[in-house]
Amino acid sequence: MSPNARSDSAAGVASSVAAIVVAAGRGTRLDAGIPKALVPLAGEPLVVHAVRRVRACEQIGPIVVVAPGDVLADFVSLLDSYEVTVVAGGAERTDSVGAGLAVLPSSAQLVLVHDAARALTPPALFDAVIAAVRDGADAVVPGVAVSDTIKQVDDTGQVLATLDRSALRAIQTPQGFTRAALVAAHASGDLATDDAALVEKAGGVVRVIEGSALAAKVTTQVDLRLLTELAAQS
């Protein structure tokens, strides 16, 4: 058995929790010349960092990785030792999550959706999200308080208002869902920047728990440099 594979007993216990790792984005804002999930961070592609941390969470069984269709074989070979299913994603993030949902085993009743771009997310955050979904919610998302003053502006840049930030949270992944809530939300065919927004729109209960600085997303080259520093300490 490879060091990253699970024993039969561990896999049995965990089969009701599955994860979809979305990694099919192009990374336009990072502009690295290769798909963002393949960009190295401290010597390893972002998607390998992300999947290793998902696999380290004992409660998670099946993992589906959603990759760009043109480099599917590269993902399969990179992730060979982690027992994942790799499928091709779509044009929008919502489409990629849908592609992952379509191949989830029927045993999975609680589903985590995670961005490969949040490569350093600690396994403890996955456990916290799973526990909070089990406590009773359709969806649970990690969020961090906003530390800058937030202003609403018009398209000329003129300030319209300074918003009360005390109730605002910047939302991260992993996002956790009952399978039923996630499937129903995606059945609408709507697009959203995160899956929790689809559950909200469908009238579901979405809760926010405390996120983590280590769950920051690599979006730009500056993020990549900041997370490289954090990788050395995590």
Ligand SMILES: Nc1ccn([C@@H]2O[C@H](COP(=O)(O)OP(=O)(O)OP(=O)(O)O)[C@@H](O)[C@H]2O)c(=O)n1
């Ligand atoms: N069609 C898409 C778009 C995004 N993602 C994934 O969703 C996560 C969050 O998306 P984002 O950071 O916006 O990534 P990109 O879409 O790649 O970035 P950009 O908008 O700069 O192109 C990433 O792990 C990305 O791979 C995906 O699987 N399929």
Ligand SMILES: C[C@](O)(CO)[C@H](O)COP(=O)(O)O
């Ligand atoms: C899902 C997400 O990570 C939550 O913050 C985020 O919305 C995805 O990134 P995008 O830039 O909005 O596509």
